Amino acid sequence: QVQLKESGPGLVKPSETLSLTCSVSGGSIGSDRVYWSWIRQPPGKGLEWIGYIYHRGSTKYNASLQSRVTISSDPSKNQFSLKLTSMTAADAAVYYCAREAGTSPFYVWFDSWGQGTLVNVSS
Amino acid sequence: SSELTQDPALSVALGQTVRLTCRGDSLKTFHATWYQQKPGQAPVGVIYDTDKRPSGIPDRFSGSTSGNTASLTVTGTQAEDEADYYCSSRDRTGNDVIFGGGTKLTVL
Numbered sequence: 001q002v003q004l005k006e007s008g009p010g011l012v013k014p015s016e017t018l019s020l021t022c023s024v025s026g027g028s029i030g031s032d033r034v035y036w037s038w039i040r041q042p043p044g045k046g047l048e049w050i051g052y053i054y055h056r057g058s059t060k061y062n063a064s065l066q067s068r069v070t071i072s073s074d075p076s077k078n079q080f081s082l083k084l085t086s087m088t089a090a091d092a093a094v095y096y097c098a099r100e101a102g103t104s105p106f107y108v109w110f111d112s113w114g115q116g117t118l119v120n121v122s123s
Numbered sequence: 124s125s126e127l128t129q130d131p132a133l134s135v136a137l138g139q140t141v142r143l144t145c146r147g148d149s150l151k152t153f154h155a156t157w158y159q160q161k162p163g164q165a166p167v168g169v170i171y172d173t174d175k176r177p178s179g180i181p182d183r184f185s186g187s188t189s190g191n192t193a194s195l196t197v198t199g200t201q202a203e204d205e206a207d208y209y210c211s212s213r214d215r216t217g218n219d220v221i222f223g224g225g226t227k228l229t230v231l
Contacts, residue, residue, distance in 0.1 A: 046222055046223070046225045047158075047166065047209055047211075047222040047225075048222065049219065049220035060219075062219055063219060096166075104154075104172065105213075105217065106154050106172070106213075107153060107154035107156055107171060107172045107212065107213075108156060108212065109156050109168060109171040109172070111168060111171075113167075114165065115165055116165050
């Protein structure tokens with residue numbers, strides 16, 4: 001059973017960069033056909049996919065966030081990370097990391113999620 | 124990217140059947156996934172690839188699709204089914220992942 005756990009600061013200042021890490025256990029982030037995503041949820045609102053990293057470091061980002069997002073991985077630590085620049089109050093959210101087993105191009109299936117970490121944005 | 128539209132809230136009497144819907148152009152091409160989220164918890168998948176249930180999900184949860192609308196049906200709703208439900212698919216281009224706005228299901 002794959003387990004994921006987010007870590008990082010709970011408070012970021014406006015205009016600064018958010019850095020979060022997802023630690024994976026029970027599975028390898030180097031596995032083929034597995035995509036490692038970041039998803040966020042503002043308080044009281046819905047889910048928003050941020051992007052993913054997969055096989056040998058290829059990435060794909062939500063078009064609306066692409067200019068501010070970087071997802072990277074550290075296979076030696078079995079971790080992947082999120083950087084989101086120019087943070088504003090609108091970026092305050094619970095940030096989840098999740099695994100998608102890319103078994104089909106016709107659907108997306110996040111079968112494992114971290115517990116989520118709340119990030120506030122305030123000076 | 125395209126959108127997925129869900130009813131913001133629904134209610135159902137204990138033991139009755141309720142259908143949650145998710146509409147979007149992308150669903151003509153891509154298959155829906157449904158997630159259940161209880162307060163303070165991460166989402167849990169209840170249906171993937173339109174109508175498949177992962178292990179551990181009760182068979183009272185079922186999925187279907189027609190045209191641009193995907194449905195999640197809960198038959199014999201239990202008190203523990205009270206939660207927010209989100210649908211998801213790829214967008215029309217197949218590049219991005221999109222979520223519906225969510226349906227808050229209340230069990231009376």
